[in-house]
Amino acid sequence: MAEIKLKLKKTHKFPLEADVISTDVFAGKSNDEIKALELYLGNEVVQLGEFFDVTGKSGDANELKIIIDGDVSNVKRIGEKMTAGEIEINSDIGMHVGNQMKGGKIIVHGDADDWAGAMLKGGELIIEGNAGHYTGSAYRGFWKGMEDGIIRVKGTIGNESMLWARNSKKANKWPILYCGAAGSFLGIHNHGGTIIVEGDVDRCAGADQAWGTIVIKGSVSRKLPSYKKVGEVKEVELPNGEKIKGKFIEYSGDHSVKKETNGRLYIAA
């Protein structure tokens, strides 16, 4: 696998917008060409080489791994729309990491800021720390958010994560989000997304869910009144065939959307 190493060498007051840091953009470029790529700092255009040391050698996007060192917690949009290869980030990361990614893999060894994996269309985003609000969500005004792929967050995710997720049986697309715990309005307006939470969730999980599956192994601070108890189960089968063992209370909803619904919310008994 070809490898490019980036190391942040300068601090910056304003967020750096670095949507060019992606395997697709780096593929086939020399290190000098990579250094000449444009980043945005406020209303100024700067060159990547001004802020990052670039070492290693690029190659085909499928075979390329980008490793990022230094504190990039205020660098935005890394891995935007990426389709293949891998990015490994050894730091906290700024907003919009891996947004609209179609394929490949991003690993963050730290926390991610808001909109991580927003509108993910494929691939895998792994965050070892916490993630901010709108993880795996639709952007403002979009009716289709995460459409496929997997997001795994070890820690807690913020509010309104996986907003407007949308599966497609026909195209065999099953967006999935795993996380340690979550803020309020998890999976709001869900249309077929699957969410598995290891711990507790704040109020209004599954608000306005049309269909989809939310499994919470901890508790919910306030379950919505529009969810109805179906019964108790010892195992939950997810649309991807994965089975989750444990005692859960099964609720159907959100009934504020429909009187009869396939939407399900499982909360540990």
Added chain:
Amino acid sequence: MVERKIKTVYDVICPFCGTLCDDLEVDVDNTTEKVVEVRNACQIGTAKYFSSNPSEHRYEKPMIRKDGELQETTWDEAIDKAADILVKSKRPLLYGFSSTECEAQGKGVELAETLGGILDNTASVCHGPTLLAEQDVGVPSSTLGEYKNRADTVVFWGCNPVHAHPRHLGRYSEYVRGYFKKDGRNDRFVIVVDPRNTHTAQIADLFVQVNPNEDYELMNAIRATLRGVEIEEEEVSGVPVEKIKQLVDILKKARYGVIFFGMGLTQTLAHHRNIDTAICLIRELNDHTKFLITPMRGHYNVTGANQVFSWNTGYAYSIDFSRGYPRYNPGEFSSVDLLMRDEIDSSLIVASDPASNFPADSVKTLFKYPLIAIEPHETPTSVFADIVLPPQMAGIECVGTAYRMDSVPLRLRKVKDAPGDCLSDLEILERLLEKVKEKIGE
């Protein structure tokens, strides 16, 4: 012949709140150019007219900070220094715009684009959540005149018009006689949902007291009940399920209903999701009857700011021009969030007073960097400004266009001349833009 000293201007539009009452009569002393009497306006609208008279609070000349003090200067120097600050900035914030007229707002958009700055209006801290919800689920709405003539069921949710929009009830929503509502108040059933027993609640037919910050769950239960689902709890958000059923019954039986809502919904926890679910409730009520929804907009032309920004950029507020084209993302480009993250390096505040209503930490950041205020009065924001550019007050001292809360545009009138050297907001922004262009060599 004795010369008349007082001139009266009729059919004046009140430039204070989003109700934009259009029936004011203002008496102006011809010799002093002072407002001496205002008829038909409520107390807050009247106060705005009187505040335009010269006083120790009114700026009459441009001011610039020298040796730590704001001192009078010329327009040329003030505009030159202001343009200097903006041109040197990498992330200037242009904020406010809701208490001025549309033509000036349009110039503000052009200035923000030229500077590659951030453009935001006060919706960011009032009804921005309403706009977010509308983008998510649409909005079935109408004009205030329609409500006046037709509505028989009026809901005020999280708003208190008796104090915030005093003449709304008399002109459009509660006491007024409408074409099909000849008996005025008797022809309307008024419901108030609020955590507090407000003065609006005290004159309602039904008051539903909801726990603070729990409106979402209540609305959610109302929607489920409307769909014929039994709620498996005894009470929701402090409201007994029996009362929820009664409320649903009333809403369904309405022949023409409307929900007016305010910052009790947009600025409590759940924010735009409160509006999201309220709009969905309206959609579902339309399976049974006719129901609509309208936000109670505060600043008289905040609706105009949203309109003007939208037709110029595609977005109503929280707009970033740093990459040369407009991008929109409240939370990322909204003023308070930017300030909390210390992401600006100068600001131009137009016709608003963020220091009075932003969180303290964000105001601290605002004051850390050069601040230019286009502001007629001394405010907590303007006293910390580096440059103050004094404008004529739109709708009192110059004309312009403003949008009522229901998006109806009305032409503002001029009733008198401004004191001192004040220029219109439009002219100030034009001169500033010209200077900025000159400095960046455009």
